[in-house]
Amino acid sequence: DTAVSQTxxxxxxxxxxxxxxxxxxNLGHDTMYWYKQDSKKFLKIMFSxxxxxxxxxxxxxNRFSPKSPDKAxxxxxxxxxxxxxxxxxFCASSHPLGGSPLHFGNGTRLTVT
Amino acid sequence: GENVEQHPSxxxxxxxxxxxxxxxxxxSASNYFPWYKxxxxxxxxxxxxxxxxxxEKKDQRIAVTxxxxxxxxxxxxxxxxxxxxxxxFCAAAYSTLTFGKGTMxxxxx
Numbered sequence: 001d002t003a004v005s006q007t008x009x010x011x012x013x014x015x016x017x018x019x020x021x022x023x024x025x026n027l028g029h030d031t032m033y034w035y036k037q038d039s040k041k042f043l044k045i046m047f048s049x050x051x052x053x054x055x056x057x058x059x060x061x062n063r064f065s066p067k068s069p070d071k072a073x074x075x076x077x078x079x080x081x082x083x084x085x086x087x088x089x090f091c092a093s094s095h096p097l098g099g100s101p102l103h104f105g106n107g108t109r110l111t112v113t
Numbered sequence: 114g115e116n117v118e119q120h121p122s123x124x125x126x127x128x129x130x131x132x133x134x135x136x137x138x139x140x141s142a143s144n145y146f147p148w149y150k151x152x153x154x155x156x157x158x159x160x161x162x163x164x165x166x167x168x169e170k171k172d173q174r175i176a177v178t179x180x181x182x183x184x185x186x187x188x189x190x191x192x193x194x195x196x197x198x199x200x201x202f203c204a205a206a207y208s209t210l211t212f213g214k215g216t217m218x219x220x221x222x
Contacts, residue, residue, distance in 0.1 A: 004156075041200055043157070043212040056209060090156050099145040099164065102210060104156030 003027050006091045006105035013081055014113055021076045021108045023091030031055075032074035033102065034066060035090040043090070049074055050096065078110075086112045115140040117205050119213025127221055132193050134216045136203035137185040143205040146179060146186045151200045151215075160201075161188070193220045 006023040013019050025032060033056075034046040048056035052068045063079045074091060088107045094100040116139040126132050138146075144165035149157035163170045163177045163186065170177050174193075179186040186205075190197055198220045203213040 041151075041215045041217075043202065043215075045209065048209070092156075099206065101147055101159045101162060102149075102157075104149075104158070106154070106156045 004105040010109050012111045018079045023074050025093040029093040031094050033092040037088040081112045115211040117211050117213040123217045125219045132190045134188045138205040142207040145206045148188050149202040195220050
């Protein structure tokens, strides 16, 4: 009964490929996020969805496309993978923006070779 | 936008000592300040948070203090234990959380 679960945990792929990461939360939260954590552990927000609607889209290449089929799911699709995309990607959820704790998944380690 | 500075980047202490991690923020509108602990191979987990109408909050061995005038807040861990070893992140928000760059805490037995 994991609160925020994301799959796969590890993803190794070659440059130029397209891959997806799936995320689901069972906390009943309205807002979901994708964060990228680089090799120096810096956490940077990529996207935020509220009730399936995109509300935050930071400066992220348009090769990254989030999709939210319902408010419990937020998937991340990445086209034409590049070496620099290698990182750990975290899904998170919370009640509406502002002053609500984030609940993170355990991350997907993406390695692009 | 908000900018959060966190120090130190690494902190080594002996078991039983206290550990203090400090953060400063730039946006005076920020009113929510959580702290997260990230263990190896896991996602960050909330350990304590404080809102702008409170100056201090304590939960067992962990305490957080907030100085809104100076725009800084700190995490205090007393009687550290080896299982406290992890990366700790501060964050600040009015609407969207902005994280500090993390502090790797190592507690030696």
